[in-house]
Amino acid sequence: MERFTGSFTQQEPIPEEGIEAALAVLRHGRLHRYNVAAGEVGEVALLEQEFAAAMGSRYALAVASGGHAMATALRAVGVKPGDAVLSNAFTLAPVPGAIASMGAVPVYVGVTEALTIDLDDLAAKVDRARVLLLSHMRGHICDMDRLMAICDAAGVVVIEDCAHTMGATWNGVMSGRHGLIGCYSTQTYKHMNSGEGGFLISDDDEVMARAVILSGSYMLYGRHLAAPGPEVFERVKYVTPNVSGRMDNLRAAILRPQLRRLTEQCAAWTERYQLVEEGLRGTPGLTVIDRPGAEVYVGSSIQFLLLDWTERAIGEVLSRCAARGVELKWFGGAEPTAFTSRYDSWRYAPVERMPATDRILRGIMDMRLPLTFSLEDCALLARIIRAEVAAVQQGMAAE
Numbered sequence: 139m140e141r142f143t144g145s146f147t148q149q150e151p152i153p154e155e156g157i158e159a160a161l162a163v164l165r166h167g168r169l170h171r172y173n174v175a176a177g178e179v180g181e182v183a184l185l186e187q188e189f190a191a192a193m194g195s196r197y198a199l200a201v202a203s204g205g206h207a208m209a210t211a212l213r214a215v216g217v218k219p220g221d222a223v224l225s226n227a228f229t230l231a232p233v234p235g236a237i238a239s240m241g242a243v244p245v246y247v248g249v250t251e252a253l254t255i256d257l258d259d260l261a262a263k264v265d266r267a268r269v270l271l272l273s274h275m276r277g278h279i280c281d282m283d284r285l286m287a288i289c290d291a292a293g294v295v296v297i298e299d300c301a302h303t304m305g306a307t308w309n310g311v312m313s314g315r316h317g318l319i320g321c322y323s324t325q326t327y328k329h330m331n332s333g334e335g336g337f338l339i340s341d342d343d344e345v346m347a348r349a350v351i352l353s354g355s356y357m358l359y360g361r362h363l364a365a366p367g368p369e370v371f372e373r374v375k376y377v378t379p380n381v382s383g384r385m386d387n388l389r390a391a392i393l394r395p396q397l398r399r400l401t402e403q404c405a406a407w408t409e410r411y412q413l414v415e416e417g418l419r420g421t422p423g424l425t426v427i428d429r430p431g432a433e434v435y436v437g438s439s440i441q442f443l444l445l446d447w448t449e450r451a452i453g454e455v456l457s458r459c460a461a462r463g464v465e466l467k468w469f470g471g472a473e474p475t476a477f478t479s480r481y482d483s484w485r486y487a488p489v490e491r492m493p494a495t496d497r498i499l500r501g502i503m504d505m506r507l508p509l510t511f512s513l514e515d516c517a518l519l520a521r522i523i524r525a526e527v528a529a530v531q532q533g534m535a536a537e
């Protein structure tokens with residue numbers, strides 16, 4: 139019986155160029171982003187300029203984490219304690235966490251079988267809030283044209299959580315460029331790896347000036363290369379708090395070479411994703427997530443559904459796959475484990491039950507596809523999952 143022996147948590151090493159640049163920063167010792175020698179431009183400022191260019195935005199700001207980027211974005215658009223903020227029922231804990239961090243209250247919108255936000259549910263709830271923190275969870279992008287039409291008509295500001303869509307597009311527009319602000323993470327499991335880190339991008343002058351001050355720029359914002367001019371800061375600098383959460387030059391040095399090869403990396407992920415998807419397609423009882431033609435996605439992880447399976451049968455698939463070295467995550471598990479959780483796990487916020495969403499969440503299986511996996515590895519992973527899902531299904535049918 140075939141067994142997989144790769145590690146689902148092993149990313150690629152940092153490119154040599156990044157290691158060299160990091161050593162240079164360590165050697166000169168100027169790690170704080172505003173600690174620069176006369177005439178020097180720091181790694182963080184350069185990274186921001188390059189990230190803005192790569193995403194096609196006017197401005198970019200690098201921060202300490204993806205979660206900090208989202209919280210900064212919410213503050214920059216004026217979310218206040220007690221405000222309702224729309225967000226996805228299917229997302230990762232730091233998303234409602236960013237909302238809760240400012241004393242605001244998440245209002246969850248359901249998920250469809252495509253694993254994207256339920257736009258009918260959004261249309262029904264859009265009047266309840268001024269802001270939508272939209273999570274492109276696991277890289278699945280909804281019909282962004284319809285989403286923006288719904289939100290624009292209601293005057294709702296859209297902030298995009300692009301933790302899994304850095305490098306992806308919808309209808310030719312980069313993820314993060316539909317809403318007012320795009321937020322990204324450079325945590326180890328995302329599309330660029332600096333251990334921890336994040337970005338936010340925007341074209342809006344005042345939003346970005348506020349974000350820069352919020353990130354902890356003191357009155358050193360003039361050292362940014364991808365921020366608005368001083369006249370904009372004059373309007374916000376006395377009334378915007380410093381909520382320290384900067385990126386440092388060491389992490390920026392590691393990220394700059396990774397950004398230069400982001401497009402190739404994204405293609406490598408998607409090649410792996412498509413191999414696994416092909417291998418799973420047609421497995422009885424297993425629903426593959428069909429991706430819309432308007433979406434160019436980054437397949438850094440893959441999801442499939444075991445819709446309407448019992449908990450016991452899903453548990454059996456998980457344990458049989460695990461026994462063969464295949465680590466699946468079950469987002470629908472009742473108890474949050476490791477990185478998984480669902481909207482009713484976040485008990486600090488009120489929830490309204492969403493039966494259609496619960497049915498989808500109960501069936502979501504997830505597998506990471508780090509780039510240390512070869513194409514042969516991916517084909518093997520699909521064969522194992524296919525065999526074990528089929529075995530459990532036959533067992534169920536025989537009962």
Ligand SMILES: *Cc1c(COP(=O)(O)O)cnc(C)c1O
Pocket residue numbers: 203204205206229230232233273274275276299301302322323324325334335336
């Ligand atoms: C990882 C992640 C984040 C937050 O990123 P951190 O850098 O870990 O704070 C936000 N949203 C989603 C969907 C994520 O997966």
